[in-house]
Amino acid sequence: MLKWNVPLEEIKEHIRSSHPKSVIMFGCDSTRRESKGEVWANYATVVCVRRASGEGDDIVYHGSRVFGAINKLPDYGKVIRSGKIANLRMRLMQEVTYVLEAYEELKDVIEDREWEIHIDINSKEDAESHTALAEARGYVMGMTGGYSPEFKPNALAASFAADMWARGFMD
Numbered sequence: 001m002l003k004w005n006v007p008l009e010e011i012k013e014h015i016r017s018s019h020p021k022s023v024i025m026f027g028c029d030s031t032r033r034e035s036k037g038e039v040w041a042n043y044a045t046v047v048c049v050r051r052a053s054g055e056g057d058d059i060v061y062h063g064s065r066v067f068g069a070i071n072k073l074p075d076y077g078k079v080i081r082s083g084k085i086a087n088l089r090m091r092l093m094q095e096v097t098y099v100l101e102a103y104e105e106l107k108d109v110i111e112d113r114e115w116e117i118h119i120d121i122n123s124k125e126d127a128e129s130h131t132a133l134a135e136a137r138g139y140v141m142g143m144t145g146g147y148s149p150e151f152k153p154n155a156l157a158a159s160f161a162a163d164m165w166a167r168g169f170m171d
Contacts, residue, residue, distance in 0.1 A: 002045055002069040002101055011067045012109045015049060021059045023050040024110055026102050027118035027157030028095040031166045032075055041075040041091060044068055044166035045098040047106060048157045068165040071098065092121055092132040093139070095158070100143050117147065118155035120162065127152075 004011060015024060025048040030041045048064040073094065076087060099117055107115075119136050121129045133151060140149045152159055164170045 002098065002105065003071060004067060004069045006067060008105060011047060012106065014065060014067075015106065015109045015113070018049055018113070019052040020111075020113060021052040021054075022113055023052070023061075024048070024106070024113055024115040025050065025064075025118055025157035025161075026099045026106075026116070027120065027155060027159075027162040028098045028102075029120045029158050029162035029166045030091055030095055032091075039075045040072050041094075042166055043071045043073065043095060043098050044162045045071070045102050046157055046161045046165055047102055048161050064161075066161050066165070066170060068162070068170060069098075069102070070165070088128065089132045089135075092119075092129060093135065095120055096136045096139055099158070100140065103144065116157070117144070117149040118157040118159070119149045119151050120155055120158035121151050123151040123153070 026046070027048070028043060028045045030043045032039070032041050045068065047067045050064045051062040052059050053062065054060050096119060099119065103117060117140055119140070121133050121136055123133065124130060137149060141147060
């Protein structure tokens with residue numbers, strides 16, 4: 001269960017009261033931490049509600065309200081000599097799981113608003129995280145009835161908002 005920074009009902013009410021052209025974006029990122037022999041990953045899941053105003057063809061966007069949750073899980077992967085994380089694929093798929101959990105918790109209040117799932121996996125084939133792209137896409141599509149997620153560099157909720165939350169710059 002996600003540990004939101006505000007009560008879940010407050011997030012739902014914010015979405016319900018938002019403009020019908022607001023865009024709801026879901027994302028997650030993680031950071032690995034180590035202290036006194038303990039190793040864990042902080043998973044920061046965010047819901048960004050992109051504010052809209054206006055009518056018809058005159059819709060204007062005014063930034064986003066960001067809600068977040070931090071979940072801490074043990075991290076058993078080791079950083080190998082190359083600097084790569086041995087369990088990177090597992091961490092990336094845990095991020096996808098948290099994004100889908102956020103979507104499940106809020107999908108009933110989205111109504112006709114546009115929504116997006118942002119995954120912090122690079123779409124470039126030579127990127128280390130690309131190894132989990134096909135698996136992540138299939139997981140999201142299977143859980144959302146065929147919706148295809150956004151990946152880096154288009155995954156702003158994951159790559160920026162969740163990254164900032166995971167690093168402690170937002171709360």
